Amino acid sequence: RSSDGLQAVLEGVGVQSPIPQFPLADTQNSPVDIYLSYLADTLTQLTGCEPSIAYESIQWANDVGDLVVVLPRLRLPNIDPKVLSDDLQHNFPDTPLYAAPFSDGYNLRFFFDSCTLAQVVLPYIIDRGSAYGKDESSGFRDHEKPDAGRKKVVVEFSSPNLGQEFDGNHLRSTIIGAYIASIYESMGWDVCRMNFLGDWGKNIGLLAVAWFRFGSEELFDADPLKHLLDIYTKIGELFKAEQEAAKVDGVEKPDAPIGEERDEFFKKMEDGDPDAVALWERFRKVCVAKYAELYARLNVDFDEYSGESEVRHETTVEVETALKEKGVEEEGDEAWIINFKGHGLKGLGKPIVRHRNGTTSYLLRDVAAVLERSRKYSFDKMIYVVSAKQDSHFQQVFKALELMGQTELAGRLQHVSFGKSLGLSPNSGTGGLLLGDILDQCQSAVLEFLQTHSDDFPELQTGDASDVADALGIMALMTEDLSIKRANNVVFDLAKMATYDGYTGLTLQYWLDQVRSKLRGFTVDRDSLMNADYSMFMEDAYLPFVDVLRLLVQFPGIVKSSFRALESSTILSYLFRLVDLLPAVWDVETMQQGEEVGDLGEEQIEDAWGVAEADQGKPVPSLGEVPT
Numbered sequence: 001r002s003s004d005g006l007q008a009v010l011e012g013v014g015v016q017s018p019i020p021q022f023p024l025a026d027t028q029n030s031p032v033d034i035y036l037s038y039l040a041d042t043l044t045q046l047t048g049c050e051p052s053i054a055y056e057s058i059q060w061a062n063d064v065g066d067l068v069v070v071l072p073r074l075r076l077p078n079i080d081p082k083v084l085s086d087d088l089q090h091n092f093p094d095t096p097l098y099a100a101p102f103s104d105g106y107n108l109r110f111f112f113d114s115c116t117l118a119q120v121v122l123p124y125i126i127d128r129g130s131a132y133g134k135d136e137s138s139g140f141r142d143h144e145k146p147d148a149g150r151k152k153v154v155v156e157f158s159s160p161n162l163g164q165e166f167d168g169n170h171l172r173s174t175i176i177g178a179y180i181a182s183i184y185e186s187m188g189w190d191v192c193r194m195n196f197l198g199d200w201g202k203n204i205g206l207l208a209v210a211w212f213r214f215g216s217e218e219l220f221d222a223d224p225l226k227h228l229l230d231i232y233t234k235i236g237e238l239f240k241a242e243q244e245a246a247k248v249d250g251v252e253k254p255d256a257p258i259g260e261e262r263d264e265f266f267k268k269m270e271d272g273d274p275d276a277v278a279l280w281e282r283f284r285k286v287c288v289a290k291y292a293e294l295y296a297r298l299n300v301d302f303d304e305y306s307g308e309s310e311v312r313h314e315t316t317v318e319v320e321t322a323l324k325e326k327g328v329e330e331e332g333d334e335a336w337i338i339n340f341k342g343h344g345l346k347g348l349g350k351p352i353v354r355h356r357n358g359t360t361s362y363l364l365r366d367v368a369a370v371l372e373r374s375r376k377y378s379f380d381k382m383i384y385v386v387s388a389k390q391d392s393h394f395q396q397v398f399k400a401l402e403l404m405g406q407t408e409l410a411g412r413l414q415h416v417s418f419g420k421s422l423g424l425s426p427n428s429g430t431g432g433l434l435l436g437d438i439l440d441q442c443q444s445a446v447l448e449f450l451q452t453h454s455d456d457f458p459e460l461q462t463g464d465a466s467d468v469a470d471a472l473g474i475m476a477l478m479t480e481d482l483s484i485k486r487a488n489n490v491v492f493d494l495a496k497m498a499t500y501d502g503y504t505g506l507t508l509q510y511w512l513d514q515v516r517s518k519l520r521g522f523t524v525d526r527d528s529l530m531n532a533d534y535s536m537f538m539e540d541a542y543l544p545f546v547d548v549l550r551l552l553v554q555f556p557g558i559v560k561s562s563f564r565a566l567e568s569s570t571i572l573s574y575l576f577r578l579v580d581l582l583p584a585v586w587d588v589e590t591m592q593q594g595e596e597v598g599d600l601g602e603e604q605i606e607d608a609w610g611v612a613e614a615d616q617g618k619p620v621p622s623l624g625e626v627p628t
């Protein structure tokens, strides 16, 4: 792919001058930028405004037209935008790229010339193939010197706790984190996918207490994640009762056997006691193996199963030394703490750094992990994909680093948070949610849907449909979560997700299959594509195709804005706009092939159009039509 090839395509449609250069334009990755460049260049010549201002005055028309030049943005002194727009409408030179512009009073609106659009955009997309929409070069550390390597990002996500529930927060973290990791990859970054297991701390002490009281080798062998969760839940209830009893009248009573045993066990782990460490290691090994199977089912991969246990003692001491030097870590009544308030940071409280008995806290392990990872990976950026419930924890981590004098490092960290997850409930007889159970539930919901619609899926009635149902169930689950803005709460309604009604994963999969089967065995020959006759795109009957093209040119921009905000919903709503257009395309196709012509008349085509119109919430004027 070269700019020469692009220029040849443009010459083919009658655009002779080279693509004008604009710093903001990325004509190699985004075809609409070619249109913007020519348009901005003409505007500059006609009005004498600054080229970059001309470029930035153009935006997508959300209502009428494809592109709109917002004339007041040109900031031309002493010129009435009304007069200007009138003037420009009459004097705009003809170009093969657009139909003649029209003024809406203040702005100048343009429709793509549909024939040229097909001629330019189809080869453009086909040349790039699956790289279309990606921008690998944006991940270079130095654009001038690709040898300087790619930028490195560590994306930490999923991160369940050993022996505990895999709850809705872990599920969302897994789905959103996998999306973030892959969009960074599409943008050319070198990505490390890290799972930071909650495999250290007092909770593991409590798990050990549970094991000593209720553990069963047999049940552990049969289903380790479930058995550990069961016994952890059991001990949790007892421990809660103990804590409540100890707090009667607000007076702490010293007698708290479970709490003491928990703290002692964790202390032993931190002191390297061989038996304690061996038990922990056994739990960890078995659980990680199980998790890896479940993640494979989700098609999610990790480069590293790290965990709180990996943080080295020396690094925690290093953190504390720095904090103490700056006078930030203080000895409190119960433990060593950070006094954020004393350092002018209200609202962050006085979190514990190290407990009285010398053991580390979640905060201390997290801060130390930042230092270790920055040494190990020299990352340009590290992203924590963790529920909004931990907002203040991450503020504490970042602020602690700043107070230690690690401001630059703290600036490379980002907490990407998300709202609650509702609607999931544990399988009966389990103490809480487990990833395997969630996936099983999705699978059953889809199986049920397939069975109740057996007429639509005759091919699935003969064999075993469970694999198909599993893949579709996961598709449904992920689509549901990725379709909404992160900050919103997601409601997982399995019965609703497992249908073709509306904007579901099954709807996407259905259309993907339709497109694939239509294209099966079809290859595009680049030369014939260049020399094809595109005049049919001017016919009204082909408007549904042109609308698809109009959407396709937007794709690189959609990916970019999704990347900027780390919002998957930008891409998902784009995909749903696309599938909304496809029924109309299918109808045109059927008609052109002369199949069932008797059944398909004007009316059906209009019906098909109705779909596209309803989707966009606006009438779609035909090309070149000037709205009055």
Ligand code: ARG
Pocket (backbone or CB within 6 Å): 156, 159, 160, 161, 196, 197, 198, 366, 384, 386
């Ligand atoms: N294991 C934690 C939990 O389940 C999430 C870990 C988030 N990551 C971190 N670096 N603290 O709540």
